[in-house]
Amino acid sequence: MPAPAACLFDLDGLLLDTEPLHGQAWTRAAAQFGGQLSPSQRRQLRGRRRQDCAAQVISWLQAANASPQSATPLSVEKLLAVQQPISRQLLAAAPAMPGAEALLRCCSELAIPMALVTSSAEEAVQRKSAPHPWLELIQTRVLGDDPELAQGKPAADPFRLAAARLGVDPASCWALEDSLAGATAALAAGCRVWILESEGEGDGLPLEQLPKGNWTLIQRLDQVQQDLRLLAGA
Structure with a gap:
Protein backbone atom coordinates (compact mmCIF):
# COMPACT_ATOMS: atom_id res chain seq x y z
CA MET A 1 0.00 0.00 0.00
CA ALA A 92 -21.18 25.49 20.68
CA ALA A 93 -18.88 23.16 22.60
CA ALA A 94 -18.67 20.04 20.45
CA PRO A 95 -15.64 17.98 21.55
CA ALA A 96 -12.92 16.59 19.33
CA MET A 97 -13.10 12.98 18.25
CA PRO A 98 -10.54 10.75 20.00
CA GLY A 99 -7.25 10.81 18.12
CA ALA A 100 -8.26 13.60 15.73
CA GLU A 101 -5.72 16.19 16.82
CA ALA A 102 -2.93 13.61 16.99
CA LEU A 103 -3.72 12.42 13.46
CA LEU A 104 -3.55 15.94 12.01
CA ARG A 105 -0.29 16.61 13.83
CA CYS A 106 1.08 13.34 12.46
CA CYS A 107 0.22 14.38 8.90
CA SER A 108 1.85 17.76 9.48
CA GLU A 109 4.97 16.13 10.92
CA LEU A 110 5.21 13.77 7.94
CA ALA A 111 4.59 16.66 5.48
CA ILE A 112 1.46 15.01 4.08
CA PRO A 113 -0.78 17.64 2.43
CA MET A 114 -4.24 17.90 3.98
CA ALA A 115 -7.64 19.25 2.99
CA LEU A 116 -10.90 19.62 4.87
CA VAL A 117 -13.87 18.34 2.86
CA THR A 118 -17.08 19.12 4.72
CA SER A 119 -20.73 19.73 3.96
CA SER A 120 -20.86 22.40 6.66
CA ALA A 121 -21.00 26.02 5.51
CA GLU A 122 -18.19 28.48 6.28
CA GLU A 123 -19.96 30.16 9.21
CA ALA A 124 -20.69 26.79 10.83
CA VAL A 125 -17.13 25.57 10.32
CA GLN A 126 -15.70 28.71 11.93
CA ARG A 127 -18.03 28.39 14.91
CA LYS A 128 -17.37 24.68 15.51
CA SER A 129 -13.62 25.06 14.94
CA ALA A 130 -13.12 28.00 17.31
CA PRO A 131 -12.44 25.85 20.42
CA HIS A 132 -10.06 23.64 18.42
CA PRO A 133 -7.11 25.71 17.07
CA TRP A 134 -5.36 22.53 15.90
CA LEU A 135 -7.84 22.43 13.00
CA GLU A 136 -5.88 25.35 11.53
CA LEU A 137 -3.30 22.75 10.52
CA ILE A 138 -5.63 22.17 7.56
CA GLN A 139 -5.42 25.22 5.33
CA THR A 140 -6.98 23.85 2.13
CA ARG A 141 -10.74 23.59 2.52
CA VAL A 142 -13.82 22.66 0.50
CA LEU A 143 -16.93 23.74 2.40
CA GLY A 144 -20.60 23.10 1.81
CA ASP A 145 -21.20 26.63 0.50
CA ASP A 146 -18.05 26.75 -1.63
CA PRO A 147 -18.86 28.78 -4.77
CA GLU A 148 -16.84 26.37 -6.92
CA LEU A 149 -18.76 23.32 -5.69
CA ALA A 150 -21.36 22.06 -8.17
CA GLN A 151 -22.82 19.27 -6.03
CA GLY A 152 -22.30 18.21 -2.44
CA LYS A 153 -21.81 14.75 -0.99
CA PRO A 154 -22.68 12.00 -1.99
CA ALA A 155 -21.51 13.38 -5.37
CA ALA A 156 -17.76 13.12 -6.00
CA ASP A 157 -17.36 16.87 -6.56
CA PRO A 158 -16.11 17.89 -3.08
CA PHE A 159 -13.24 15.39 -3.08
CA ARG A 160 -12.29 16.09 -6.68
CA LEU A 161 -12.20 19.81 -5.93
CA ALA A 162 -10.07 19.27 -2.82
CA ALA A 163 -7.58 17.12 -4.73
CA ALA A 164 -7.43 19.70 -7.52
CA ARG A 165 -6.65 22.47 -5.04
CA LEU A 166 -3.84 20.37 -3.61
CA GLY A 167 -2.57 19.54 -7.10
CA VAL A 168 -2.86 15.77 -6.66
CA ASP A 169 -4.78 12.91 -8.25
CA PRO A 170 -7.83 11.90 -6.16
CA ALA A 171 -6.85 8.27 -6.71
CA SER A 172 -3.61 8.89 -4.80
CA CYS A 173 -5.44 10.41 -1.81
CA TRP A 174 -6.70 8.92 1.40
CA ALA A 175 -10.16 10.16 2.38
CA LEU A 176 -11.39 9.81 5.95
CA GLU A 177 -15.14 9.70 6.46
CA ASP A 178 -17.82 8.50 8.84
CA SER A 179 -21.05 8.77 6.82
CA LEU A 180 -22.56 6.90 3.90
CA ALA A 181 -22.88 10.12 1.89
CA GLY A 182 -19.26 11.06 2.53
CA ALA A 183 -17.80 7.63 1.87
CA THR A 184 -19.86 7.34 -1.32
CA ALA A 185 -18.53 10.71 -2.51
CA ALA A 186 -14.92 9.80 -1.76
CA LEU A 187 -15.18 6.42 -3.47
CA ALA A 188 -16.82 8.03 -6.49
CA ALA A 189 -13.83 10.38 -6.70
CA GLY A 190 -11.48 7.39 -6.72
CA CYS A 191 -9.96 7.89 -3.26
CA ARG A 192 -8.86 5.18 -0.89
CA VAL A 193 -11.38 5.59 1.92
CA TRP A 194 -11.09 4.99 5.64
CA ILE A 195 -14.53 4.81 7.26
CA LEU A 196 -14.71 5.52 10.98
CA GLU A 197 -17.32 3.28 12.55
CA SER A 198 -19.81 5.21 14.64
CA GLU A 199 -20.61 4.18 18.19
CA GLY A 200 -23.87 6.10 18.15
CA GLU A 201 -27.45 5.14 17.60
CA GLY A 202 -28.67 2.52 15.20
CA ASP A 203 -26.95 -0.34 13.48
CA GLY A 204 -24.10 1.56 11.85
CA LEU A 205 -23.48 2.30 8.20
CA PRO A 206 -25.26 0.22 5.56
CA LEU A 207 -21.97 -0.86 4.01
CA GLU A 208 -23.76 -2.86 1.35
CA GLN A 209 -24.90 0.44 -0.17
CA LEU A 210 -21.35 1.66 -0.79
CA PRO A 211 -20.19 1.75 -4.41
CA LYS A 212 -17.27 -0.38 -5.49
CA GLY A 213 -13.91 0.92 -4.42
CA ASN A 214 -11.05 0.66 -1.97
CA TRP A 215 -12.29 1.21 1.57
CA THR A 216 -11.43 0.07 5.07
CA LEU A 217 -13.61 0.18 8.16
CA ILE A 218 -11.82 1.43 11.29
CA GLN A 219 -12.82 1.78 14.92
CA ARG A 220 -10.25 4.44 15.88
CA LEU A 221 -8.40 7.23 14.10
CA ASP A 222 -5.08 6.11 15.55
CA GLN A 223 -5.28 3.09 13.23
CA VAL A 224 -4.71 5.47 10.31
CA GLN A 225 -1.90 7.24 12.15
CA GLN A 226 -0.15 3.92 12.69
CA ASP A 227 -0.33 3.09 8.98
CA LEU A 228 0.96 6.53 7.99
CA ARG A 229 3.98 6.21 10.26
CA LEU A 230 4.64 2.67 9.09
CA LEU A 231 4.59 3.72 5.43
CA ALA A 232 6.82 6.70 6.19
CA GLY A 233 9.25 4.54 8.14
CA ALA A 234 8.74 6.82 11.13
Whole structure:
Protein backbone atom coordinates (compact mmCIF):
# COMPACT_ATOMS: atom_id res chain seq x y z
CA MET A 1 0.00 0.00 0.00
CA PRO A 2 1.62 3.29 -1.08
CA ALA A 3 1.68 6.34 1.16
CA PRO A 4 -1.00 8.92 0.31
CA ALA A 5 -0.27 12.00 -1.77
CA ALA A 6 -2.71 13.80 0.53
CA CYS A 7 -5.24 13.15 3.27
CA LEU A 8 -8.76 14.53 2.84
CA PHE A 9 -10.71 14.89 6.08
CA ASP A 10 -14.39 15.13 6.80
CA LEU A 11 -15.26 17.29 9.82
CA ASP A 12 -18.50 16.28 11.50
CA GLY A 13 -18.31 12.87 13.12
CA LEU A 14 -14.71 12.41 11.98
CA LEU A 15 -12.66 15.22 13.54
CA LEU A 16 -15.38 16.69 15.77
CA ASP A 17 -18.01 14.73 17.67
CA THR A 18 -20.98 16.63 16.26
CA GLU A 19 -23.16 14.07 14.48
CA PRO A 20 -25.35 13.17 17.49
CA LEU A 21 -25.87 16.90 18.08
CA HIS A 22 -26.85 17.49 14.45
CA GLY A 23 -29.33 14.63 14.79
CA GLN A 24 -30.82 16.21 17.91
CA ALA A 25 -31.20 19.54 16.12
CA TRP A 26 -33.06 18.00 13.19
CA THR A 27 -35.24 15.94 15.54
CA ARG A 28 -36.23 19.00 17.58
CA ALA A 29 -36.91 21.03 14.46
CA ALA A 30 -39.08 18.29 12.95
CA ALA A 31 -41.02 18.03 16.21
CA GLN A 32 -41.94 21.72 15.97
CA PHE A 33 -43.74 20.87 12.75
CA GLY A 34 -45.45 17.82 14.23
CA GLY A 35 -43.07 15.17 12.93
CA GLN A 36 -40.63 12.60 14.23
CA LEU A 37 -37.33 11.33 12.84
CA SER A 38 -36.23 7.73 13.29
CA PRO A 39 -32.62 6.72 14.01
CA SER A 40 -32.41 5.45 10.42
CA GLN A 41 -33.57 8.80 9.05
CA ARG A 42 -31.10 10.71 11.21
CA ARG A 43 -28.30 8.53 9.87
CA GLN A 44 -29.34 9.34 6.30
CA LEU A 45 -28.78 13.04 7.00
CA ARG A 46 -25.16 12.57 8.01
CA GLY A 47 -22.56 14.09 5.72
CA ARG A 48 -25.01 16.15 3.66
CA ARG A 49 -25.35 19.91 3.21
CA ARG A 50 -27.95 21.66 5.37
CA GLN A 51 -30.14 22.57 2.39
CA ASP A 52 -30.17 18.96 1.21
CA CYS A 53 -30.95 17.77 4.74
CA ALA A 54 -33.82 20.23 5.06
CA ALA A 55 -35.32 19.15 1.74
CA GLN A 56 -35.10 15.51 2.82
CA VAL A 57 -36.73 16.20 6.20
CA ILE A 58 -39.56 18.10 4.51
CA SER A 59 -40.22 15.15 2.20
CA TRP A 60 -40.39 12.82 5.22
CA LEU A 61 -42.75 15.16 7.07
CA GLN A 62 -45.00 15.44 4.04
CA ALA A 63 -45.00 11.67 3.52
CA ALA A 64 -46.04 11.23 7.16
CA ASN A 65 -48.66 13.98 6.78
CA ALA A 66 -47.01 15.86 9.60
CA SER A 67 -46.59 18.82 7.27
CA PRO A 68 -49.28 18.37 4.61
CA GLN A 69 -49.20 20.22 1.34
CA SER A 70 -51.19 23.44 1.64
CA ALA A 71 -51.31 26.96 0.31
CA THR A 72 -48.20 27.64 2.40
CA PRO A 73 -46.15 24.41 2.38
CA LEU A 74 -43.13 24.05 4.61
CA SER A 75 -40.06 25.44 2.83
CA VAL A 76 -36.36 24.77 3.25
CA GLU A 77 -35.91 28.33 4.49
CA LYS A 78 -38.67 28.01 7.10
CA LEU A 79 -37.34 24.70 8.41
CA LEU A 80 -33.77 26.00 8.59
CA ALA A 81 -34.97 29.11 10.44
CA VAL A 82 -36.07 26.75 13.21
CA GLN A 83 -33.27 24.18 12.97
CA GLN A 84 -30.23 26.46 12.75
CA PRO A 85 -30.62 28.24 16.13
CA ILE A 86 -31.05 24.85 17.79
CA SER A 87 -27.98 23.55 15.99
CA ARG A 88 -25.84 26.56 16.92
CA GLN A 89 -26.73 26.17 20.60
CA LEU A 90 -26.00 22.44 20.66
CA LEU A 91 -22.74 22.65 18.69
CA ALA A 92 -21.18 25.49 20.68
CA ALA A 93 -18.88 23.16 22.60
CA ALA A 94 -18.67 20.04 20.45
CA PRO A 95 -15.64 17.98 21.55
CA ALA A 96 -12.92 16.59 19.33
CA MET A 97 -13.10 12.98 18.25
CA PRO A 98 -10.54 10.75 20.00
CA GLY A 99 -7.25 10.81 18.12
CA ALA A 100 -8.26 13.60 15.73
CA GLU A 101 -5.72 16.19 16.82
CA ALA A 102 -2.93 13.61 16.99
CA LEU A 103 -3.72 12.42 13.46
CA LEU A 104 -3.55 15.94 12.01
CA ARG A 105 -0.29 16.61 13.83
CA CYS A 106 1.08 13.34 12.46
CA CYS A 107 0.22 14.38 8.90
CA SER A 108 1.85 17.76 9.48
CA GLU A 109 4.97 16.13 10.92
CA LEU A 110 5.21 13.77 7.94
CA ALA A 111 4.59 16.66 5.48
CA ILE A 112 1.46 15.01 4.08
CA PRO A 113 -0.78 17.64 2.43
CA MET A 114 -4.24 17.90 3.98
CA ALA A 115 -7.64 19.25 2.99
CA LEU A 116 -10.90 19.62 4.87
CA VAL A 117 -13.87 18.34 2.86
CA THR A 118 -17.08 19.12 4.72
CA SER A 119 -20.73 19.73 3.96
CA SER A 120 -20.86 22.40 6.66
CA ALA A 121 -21.00 26.02 5.51
CA GLU A 122 -18.19 28.48 6.28
CA GLU A 123 -19.96 30.16 9.21
CA ALA A 124 -20.69 26.79 10.83
CA VAL A 125 -17.13 25.57 10.32
CA GLN A 126 -15.70 28.71 11.93
CA ARG A 127 -18.03 28.39 14.91
CA LYS A 128 -17.37 24.68 15.51
CA SER A 129 -13.62 25.06 14.94
CA ALA A 130 -13.12 28.00 17.31
CA PRO A 131 -12.44 25.85 20.42
CA HIS A 132 -10.06 23.64 18.42
CA PRO A 133 -7.11 25.71 17.07
CA TRP A 134 -5.36 22.53 15.90
CA LEU A 135 -7.84 22.43 13.00
CA GLU A 136 -5.88 25.35 11.53
CA LEU A 137 -3.30 22.75 10.52
CA ILE A 138 -5.63 22.17 7.56
CA GLN A 139 -5.42 25.22 5.33
CA THR A 140 -6.98 23.85 2.13
CA ARG A 141 -10.74 23.59 2.52
CA VAL A 142 -13.82 22.66 0.50
CA LEU A 143 -16.93 23.74 2.40
CA GLY A 144 -20.60 23.10 1.81
CA ASP A 145 -21.20 26.63 0.50
CA ASP A 146 -18.05 26.75 -1.63
CA PRO A 147 -18.86 28.78 -4.77
CA GLU A 148 -16.84 26.37 -6.92
CA LEU A 149 -18.76 23.32 -5.69
CA ALA A 150 -21.36 22.06 -8.17
CA GLN A 151 -22.82 19.27 -6.03
CA GLY A 152 -22.30 18.21 -2.44
CA LYS A 153 -21.81 14.75 -0.99
CA PRO A 154 -22.68 12.00 -1.99
CA ALA A 155 -21.51 13.38 -5.37
CA ALA A 156 -17.76 13.12 -6.00
CA ASP A 157 -17.36 16.87 -6.56
CA PRO A 158 -16.11 17.89 -3.08
CA PHE A 159 -13.24 15.39 -3.08
CA ARG A 160 -12.29 16.09 -6.68
CA LEU A 161 -12.20 19.81 -5.93
CA ALA A 162 -10.07 19.27 -2.82
CA ALA A 163 -7.58 17.12 -4.73
CA ALA A 164 -7.43 19.70 -7.52
CA ARG A 165 -6.65 22.47 -5.04
CA LEU A 166 -3.84 20.37 -3.61
CA GLY A 167 -2.57 19.54 -7.10
CA VAL A 168 -2.86 15.77 -6.66
CA ASP A 169 -4.78 12.91 -8.25
CA PRO A 170 -7.83 11.90 -6.16
CA ALA A 171 -6.85 8.27 -6.71
CA SER A 172 -3.61 8.89 -4.80
CA CYS A 173 -5.44 10.41 -1.81
CA TRP A 174 -6.70 8.92 1.40
CA ALA A 175 -10.16 10.16 2.38
CA LEU A 176 -11.39 9.81 5.95
CA GLU A 177 -15.14 9.70 6.46
CA ASP A 178 -17.82 8.50 8.84
CA SER A 179 -21.05 8.77 6.82
CA LEU A 180 -22.56 6.90 3.90
CA ALA A 181 -22.88 10.12 1.89
CA GLY A 182 -19.26 11.06 2.53
CA ALA A 183 -17.80 7.63 1.87
CA THR A 184 -19.86 7.34 -1.32
CA ALA A 185 -18.53 10.71 -2.51
CA ALA A 186 -14.92 9.80 -1.76
CA LEU A 187 -15.18 6.42 -3.47
CA ALA A 188 -16.82 8.03 -6.49
CA ALA A 189 -13.83 10.38 -6.70
CA GLY A 190 -11.48 7.39 -6.72
CA CYS A 191 -9.96 7.89 -3.26
CA ARG A 192 -8.86 5.18 -0.89
CA VAL A 193 -11.38 5.59 1.92
CA TRP A 194 -11.09 4.99 5.64
CA ILE A 195 -14.53 4.81 7.26
CA LEU A 196 -14.71 5.52 10.98
CA GLU A 197 -17.32 3.28 12.55
CA SER A 198 -19.81 5.21 14.64
CA GLU A 199 -20.61 4.18 18.19
CA GLY A 200 -23.87 6.10 18.15
CA GLU A 201 -27.45 5.14 17.60
CA GLY A 202 -28.67 2.52 15.20
CA ASP A 203 -26.95 -0.34 13.48
CA GLY A 204 -24.10 1.56 11.85
CA LEU A 205 -23.48 2.30 8.20
CA PRO A 206 -25.26 0.22 5.56
CA LEU A 207 -21.97 -0.86 4.01
CA GLU A 208 -23.76 -2.86 1.35
CA GLN A 209 -24.90 0.44 -0.17
CA LEU A 210 -21.35 1.66 -0.79
CA PRO A 211 -20.19 1.75 -4.41
CA LYS A 212 -17.27 -0.38 -5.49
CA GLY A 213 -13.91 0.92 -4.42
CA ASN A 214 -11.05 0.66 -1.97
CA TRP A 215 -12.29 1.21 1.57
CA THR A 216 -11.43 0.07 5.07
CA LEU A 217 -13.61 0.18 8.16
CA ILE A 218 -11.82 1.43 11.29
CA GLN A 219 -12.82 1.78 14.92
CA ARG A 220 -10.25 4.44 15.88
CA LEU A 221 -8.40 7.23 14.10
CA ASP A 222 -5.08 6.11 15.55
CA GLN A 223 -5.28 3.09 13.23
CA VAL A 224 -4.71 5.47 10.31
CA GLN A 225 -1.90 7.24 12.15
CA GLN A 226 -0.15 3.92 12.69
CA ASP A 227 -0.33 3.09 8.98
CA LEU A 228 0.96 6.53 7.99
CA ARG A 229 3.98 6.21 10.26
CA LEU A 230 4.64 2.67 9.09
CA LEU A 231 4.59 3.72 5.43
CA ALA A 232 6.82 6.70 6.19
CA GLY A 233 9.25 4.54 8.14
CA ALA A 234 8.74 6.82 11.13
